[in-house]
Amino acid sequence: MPLPSGVFRTVKPNKTYWYFQKRRGQPDAGPIVKLPEFGTPEFWSEIARLTGEQRAPSNTFKNLIKDYRTRLEKKGLSAGTLKTYDSALNPIREMWGELDPAETTVAGIMEMQDSFSDRPSMGNMVLIQLRALMKLAVQKGWRKDNPAREIDKFEEDPDGAQPLSAEAWAALTSDAAPDDLKRFAILGRATGQRISDIIRMTPAGREQEGLNCRIKKLGDKQHWCILSQAEAETIDGWKQFKGAAYVMQDSGRRHNTNSMRDVWNDFAATEAGSALKGFTPHDLRATKVCDERISGKSHQRIAAIVGMSVEMVMKYSRHIDQKAAARGTGTERE
Known part of the structure; x- marks a missing residue:
């Protein structure tokens, strides 16, 4: 203004x-x-x-979010990541758009968070964005403190993604499974990457004993995934054109995230794929972590192999770690 x-x-x-x-x-x-x-x-x-002029205040959540969103775009985040941020920013804008951030209190933020008590994950996402917005408000001189820092997150399901059962893996790799789903599963378990990254993998990424990919959530950061000899032989045996994606639809078009999920869900609804009930494509990521943990690798090494945080590795492998501790078996020194 x-x-x-x-x-x-x-x-x-x-x-x-x-x-x-x-x-x-x-x-x-x-x-x-x-x-x-x-x-x-x-x-x-x-x-x-x-x-004597009554001027419209510029210090509103609507303007603060606009500034914050612009800063996020300048960081080069992917469209998918920005969409995730927007899912939490939009309700803040809708509920508090015309309010002055300087008037926000701990009680007010708790009330906002409580409105998502039936969706703890969303409530925590909103809280994370409010912390960032309040930090920006302090930096802009709109207020002196960050009240969102005083509030704890909701407790969420501590398990998150889970490793696939032997029966589910057998179904995914059976002759009954669609070819694109079978390839997707093999790439997912071999690399531990997300759907959006698996469906973009091509033979052009094969390098030495591994496969290069780009992690969309990290702004398309390049990551090299090491493959076992068996995995490399299987993937190389697909004889795909160098620039074509390994995982393609029957029509010859590339998959997007939603179409790949549809293939998974459609197969899970069949008798041959019934063992997939209760599992999601993201569980391939947890399966990769658990495979590496069972082989004796440390959390830190797995984080480097897969390209995720140590905290997420520990979250995915917690049951395996507990069983190993109970049995007195060890892994690499942490």
Whole structure:
């Protein structure tokens, strides 16, 4: 929002001071009035009193979200990641769009979070975005503290993705499974990547004993996935054109995330695929983690192999770790 005529500032080494002077620079200029801290509700209230102008406040969640969203785009995040952020930002904009972030309280944020108590994952996503928005508000001088930091996340299902059962894996790799689903499953278990990354893998990515891919959620960051000899032989045996995706639809078109999920779900609904009931494509990711953990690798090494955080590796492998501890069997030193 443009400042009215007569508003000016003085910049000191550690502080910026704002003032107002009516008819500044004119022979009949009025007295200089020190203004409250810039950007606060008191600042705009005093501006309105001195100038007689009732101006629409710019310090709203709607404008804060707009600024925050622009900053996210400049980081080069993928469209899918931005869409995930938007799913949490949109309800904040809808509920609090015209409110001043300076007026937000711990109680208010808890009330916002509680409105998603039936969807704890979404409630936590909203809280994460509110923490980021409040941090930006502090940086912009709109408020002095971040009340969202005082609030705990909802407890979520601690298991998350789960490793596939032997029966589910057998179904996925059986002759009854569609060829594109079988390839998807083999690539998923071999690399531990997400659907969006698996469906983009091509023979052009094969390098030495591994396969290059790009992790969409990390802004298309390149990642090299090591393959076992058996996995490499299976994948190379598909004889796919170098630039074509390994996983293609029957029509010859590339899959998208939704169409790949549909193939999985359609097969799971058949008698031959009934062992997949209760499992999702994302469980291939947990299966890869558990495979590596069973082979004796540390959480840190698995994180490097798959390209995920150590915390997520520990989350996916927790049951295997508990059983290993109970049996007294060991893995690499952490």
